[in-house]
Amino acid sequence: MSLKQFICFGALLLAFTGWSQSIHNISGVVVDEFGKGLPQCHIHYHNQCVVTDHAGHFAVDGFAGRQLNLSFSFVGYEPKDTLVLLPLDEALYIRMEPQTHTLNEVKVSTRHSSTPNLLQEESMSKLLLMQSYAGSLVKSLEKRPGIHSMDIGTNASKPMVRGLGFSRVVVSENGIKQEGQQWGADHGLELDFFTAEQVIVAKGASSIEHGSGAMGGVISVRNGLAPNENSSNRSLTLAGRTVNGSGTASLAYQFRKTKWYWKFRGTAIKSGDYAVPADTIVYLTRQIPLYNRRVKNSAGTELNWMVQNGYLSPRLRNVLTATQVFQRSGFFPGAHGIPSLDRVADDGSRYNIAMPYQQVSHLKLVDNLAFSKRGIDYEADLGWQQNHRQEISAFHTHYPGQDVPAVDPNLELDFRLNTYSTNGKARLKFDSNYASHTVVLGMQNQLQQNSISGYNFLLPKFRMLSSGVFISDQINVSDRVTASLALRYDVSQLQVEGFFDEILYRYLEKNGNSLAESYAWRSVEVNRTMGDLSWLTGFRYAFNRNASTTINMGRSYRNPTPMELSANGIHHGSFRHEQGNPHLDSELGYYADASFQWRNERSEVEWNIYAYRFSNYIFLNPTGEWSVLPHAGQIYRYSQSGALLAGSELKVEHRFSELTGILAQAEWLFSRQLSDDPKLRYPLPFSPPMNGYGELFFEPKFSFSNIQYLKMNVNVKCVLSQNRVARNELKTPGTTLLGAGISFDVKTEGEPIRITINGSNLLNVRYLNHISFYRKLELPEPGRDVKVIVQIPL
Amino acid sequence: MKMKQINQFLWAVALVVTGSACSNDVDDVKPTINIVTPTDEQGFEPGDTIWFEATFADDVELKSYKVEIHDDFDGHEHKSSVVGAWHFDGSWDFEKVQKTASVKHGHIVIPSEVDGEPIAEGDYHFGVYCADAAGNETQSFMRIEIGEHQQEE
Numbered sequence: 010m011s012l013k014q015f016i017c018f019g020a021l022l023l024a025f026t027g028w029s030q031s032i033h034n035i036s037g038v039v040v041d042e043f044g045k046g047l048p049q050c051h052i053h054y055h056n057q058c059v060v061t062d063h064a065g066h067f068a069v070d071g072f073a074g075r076q077l078n079l080s081f082s083f084v085g086y087e088p089k090d091t092l093v094l095l096p097l098d099e100a101l102y103i104r105m106e107p108q109t110h111t112l113n114e115v116k117v118s119t120r121h122s123s124t125p126n127l128l129q130e131e132s133m134s135k136l137l138l139m140q141s142y143a144g145s146l147v148k149s150l151e152k153r154p155g156i157h158s159m160d161i162g163t164n165a166s167k168p169m170v171r172g173l174g175f176s177r178v179v180v181s182e183n184g185i186k187q188e189g190q191q192w193g194a195d196h197g198l199e200l201d202f203f204t205a206e207q208v209i210v211a212k213g214a215s216s217i218e219h220g221s222g223a224m225g226g227v228i229s230v231r232n233g234l235a236p237n238e239n240s241s242n243r244s245l246t247l248a249g250r251t252v253n254g255s256g257t258a259s260l261a262y263q264f265r266k267t268k269w270y271w272k273f274r275g276t277a278i279k280s281g282d283y284a285v286p287a288d289t290i291v292y293l294t295r296q297i298p299l300y301n302r303r304v305k306n307s308a309g310t311e312l313n314w315m316v317q318n319g320y321l322s323p324r325l326r327n328v329l330t331a332t333q334v335f336q337r338s339g340f341f342p343g344a345h346g347i348p349s350l351d352r353v354a355d356d357g358s359r360y361n362i363a364m365p366y367q368q369v370s371h372l373k374l375v376d377n378l379a380f381s382k383r384g385i386d387y388e389a390d391l392g393w394q395q396n397h398r399q400e401i402s403a404f405h406t407h408y409p410g411q412d413v414p415a416v417d418p419n420l421e422l423d424f425r426l427n428t429y430s431t432n433g434k435a436r437l438k439f440d441s442n443y444a445s446h447t448v449v450l451g452m453q454n455q456l457q458q459n460s461i462s463g464y465n466f467l468l469p470k471f472r473m474l475s476s477g478v479f480i481s482d483q484i485n486v487s488d489r490v491t492a493s494l495a496l497r498y499d500v501s502q503l504q505v506e507g508f509f510d511e512i513l514y515r516y517l518e519k520n521g522n523s524l525a526e527s528y529a530w531r532s533v534e535v536n537r538t539m540g541d542l543s544w545l546t547g548f549r550y551a552f553n554r555n556a557s558t559t560i561n562m563g564r565s566y567r568n569p570t571p572m573e574l575s576a577n578g579i580h581h582g583s584f585r586h587e588q589g590n591p592h593l594d595s596e597l598g599y600y601a602d603a604s605f606q607w608r609n610e611r612s613e614v615e616w617n618i619y620a621y622r623f624s625n626y627i628f629l630n631p632t633g634e635w636s637v638l639p640h641a642g643q644i645y646r647y648s649q650s651g652a653l654l655a656g657s658e659l660k661v662e663h664r665f666s667e668l669t670g671i672l673a674q675a676e677w678l679f680s681r682q683l684s685d686d687p688k689l690r691y692p693l694p695f696s697p698p699m700n701g702y703g704e705l706f707f708e709p710k711f712s713f714s715n716i717q718y719l720k721m722n723v724n725v726k727c728v729l730s731q732n733r734v735a736r737n738e739l740k741t742p743g744t745t746l747l748g749a750g751i752s753f754d755v756k757t758e759g760e761p762i763r764i765t766i767n768g769s770n771l772l773n774v775r776y777l778n779h780i781s782f783y784r785k786l787e788l789p790e791p792g793r794d795v796k797v798i799v800q801i802p803l
Numbered sequence: 804m805k806m807k808q809i810n811q812f813l814w815a816v817a818l819v820v821t822g823s824a825c826s827n828d829v830d831d832v833k834p835t836i837n838i839v840t841p842t843d844e845q846g847f848e849p850g851d852t853i854w855f856e857a858t859f860a861d862d863v864e865l866k867s868y869k870v871e872i873h874d875d876f877d878g879h880e881h882k883s884s885v886v887g888a889w890h891f892d893g894s895w896d897f898e899k900v901q902k903t904a905s906v907k908h909g910h911i912v913i914p915s916e917v918d919g920e921p922i923a924e925g926d927y928h929f930g931v932y933c934a935d936a937a938g939n940e941t942q943s944f945m946r947i948e949i950g951e952h953q954q955e956e
Contacts, residue, residue: 520892630938635869635894635934637892640930643940687829689829691829736937736938737938
């Protein structure tokens with residue numbers, strides 16, 4: 010790390026202001042229209058913010074002066090402002106009234122969140138998501154510390170939490186784990202940004218809730234909030250981005266009488282080739298031109314719909330949701346095989362999607378049922394989803410005897426993954442002599458079936474059945490002390506069908522290759538049963554109202570994917586010959602973290618540190634054996650090794666005044682394979698480099714003409730270079746990026762129109778992103794982008 | 804957890820807390836390939852020997868290299884494998900432990916026939932791959948022409 014980088018980094022941290030004089034305390038309870046405590050209600054004062062606990066209680070101190078303005082806000086309720094005279098003799102009782110308007114802010118009748126634990130969370134309401142709009146759901150979460158977006162151009166992104174992505178992070182929607190082809194580097198997340206109403210990212214090893222694959226964390230997306238009684242609203246959201254000339258329209262309609270409600274949404278996005286501040290790239294020693302300074306064939310189309318039906322009664326709630334997300338996005342022709350200049354020649358259209366391209370249709374039907382009986386809350390989730398992913402590329406073969414298929418001649422790959430999920434949970438609260446307990450007992454079952462088609466073979470046919478049971482207890486000992494314990498056991502059975510490639514076998518045999526048979530087994534038959542234990546314990550101690558610390562420890566696991574066990578062949582998502590290993594064990598990781606939170610009137614500091622010790626991290630090992638397949642270098646074989654991953658996140662927010670403030674964030678990540686031989690202690694691939702983020706924000710309180718709730722910010726992101734790379738991974742130089750944003754409401758007769766304008770890479774800097782899919786091609790990241798999003802109530 | 808594992812944990816956390824960037828003693832530097840002959844777009848006739856001359860260099864130790872030649876008709880958009888398309892695949896290990904090596908040989912001979920058919924003439928990709936002892940790999944490609952350049956349909 011150079012001195013310049015250190016200063017840049019250090020400049021993002023700031024000094025705190027001093028304390029004020031005589032300190033007053035305020036406490037109270039916030040209730041909803043039924044008189045029930047309202048948890049997670051936001052309380053703003055002096056532009057600070059706290060939230061109520063699970064019973065709606067709050068307590069804050071550290072106030073000077075004679076009076077204090079408190080603002081209470083909760084999604085779906087009318088915000089409440091109270092002027093309080095200090096000192097306060099008695100506890101406050103705040104009753105919130107539900108909002109009667111605005112599609113985006115909806116009432117919550119029962120609040121069921123994921124199984125309680127003490128892991129660090131980043132949560133975003135719909136309002137905040139809209140203000141962070143960056144083109145896709147994952148990209149809009151990226152500003153938060155510990156969360157990264159692995160982008161495939163500007164149309165698709167996949168999440169990474171604390172350096173762990175692919176099959177090591179779980180995305181769930183309405184409690185059901187999203188299952189697609191997460192293992193693939195070029196496969197993005199298939200979720201509509203506009204349907205998300207709440208996103209909570211739990212950072213750290215979270216296997217308790219979802220079993221295999223949640224080592225990095227869980228991104229929980231919910232869209233089951235009910236509209237207000239006797240309401241009906243329509244809204245249209247329009248968005249556009251300059252970097253890829255994209256236009257988006259999302260139309261929503263919802264209505265509710267008393268017990269039944271319906272929600273409908275349709276979203277359409279059309280985007281063109283994205284602009285980069287470069288005319289050529291150098292790939293495999295060849296100069297590849299980027300005509301018009303655009304990445305050819307990176308255009309995309311997205312069409313989504315959602316229908317939701319809900320039933321609410323005091324004791325029972327059922328939400329049935331049907332969704333489909335369809336995404337088609339082109340691949341830069343330089344990413345498929347050896348690039349030649351004719352393939353990257355200008356095709357004259359910014360918006361056409363020519364071959365090669367991928368498309369995915371993700372269809373889901375999910376039912377969430379929640380009811381209470383005799384003091385126990387029950388939840389059941391049933392889901393079916395089908396992820397149908399195709400890659401279309403003009404028929405090509407290197408082997409004689411493979412003819413053009415009569416049907417779908419250009420369908421290179423076709424995967425159809427059906428997943429059936431059933432989850433059940435029972436939550437019980439009781440008090441013992443020393444503490445109050447919230448115990449959750451749960452069970453999850455999942456059946457996955459993958460079928461394949463297409464002229465090329467990549468992913469085998471497989472079937473996976475898994476079942477997990479868990480128990481957790483959240484123990485509130487006192488106002489200061491909370492503990493959490495959880496245990497889970499999973500059993501899974503995986504059957505992978507072998508595939509023998511006759512054409513390849515004959516070709517290699519004829520050329521006198523003695524390895525013909527082993528090469529021709531493109532997938533090896535696998536029949537495995539795996540059993541895995543996970544646990545998580547946490548402990549939170551609050552020193553006082555301002556400071557607290559939390560510690561977590563756990564054991565988490567991940568089943569090896571069919572690709573890791575069984576694959577054998579060239580994968581153009583990674584441009585090399587990858588070979589599976591049927592003897593891999595489940596990846597096992599021990600996890601620990603510690604976090605410190607401190608706040609006062611004007612400032613908030615949060616510091617997290619975490620570490621993983623994997624006993625058998627699964628990775629691709631270059632074997633030194635040359636593959637005989639065309640376009641292939643060495644064979645990479647899936648292997649296991651101990652590994653260490655550790656990191657830290659720091660967030661500091663400080664208000665200079667009611668109007669302005671600053672936010673500064675920094676993250677570090679360190680990883681390495683463990684080995685007795687120091688020459689083999691390589692870092693893990695796709696490790697995000699150290700980076701810092703600083704933001705100066707203004708919230709002028711005046712409103713002029715029809716504009717109100719004006720918020721503005723300028724921000725800078727400093728990314729350091731990443732020189733700690735795995736074998737054959739490219740090092741990436743650092744960069745500094747400038748951004749800015751503005752959001753405001755425009756008053757109308759009815760609901761306001763909400764507008765957000767976000768600009769990124771304002772200086773149009775040419776830079777590379779270490780974890781981007783196109784990094785291997787030395788393709789620069791998108792240039793200057795201005796994103797506009799307008800929400801119009803109809 | 805065993806003591807060793809706990810130590811590793813704490814060590815990693817300490818590193819992160821102090822924000823120090825650890826230096827590697829792993830080999831992550833790829834070897835370099837400098838191809839002298841053939842040259843880009845060089846033309847050959849069926850039956851010719853492609854004289855291969857190249858220098859390889861690595862900071863630690865070279866391991867082996869591979870030469871692969873296959874057709875580049877229509878930029879890889881051809882409808883089916885063209886009759887007579889030639890594919891060559893050969894790899895050689897570096898004999899002794901060395902950081903640089905100069906390779907010159909005439910082992911690559913363009914046949915006049917492939918599978919009993921005359922060799923398909925046109926553009927071919929000439930690719931060279933090199934791996935060092937640690938597994939770092941480099942690739943280099945160029946185009947050569949065999950026979951008369953033809954328009955493939």
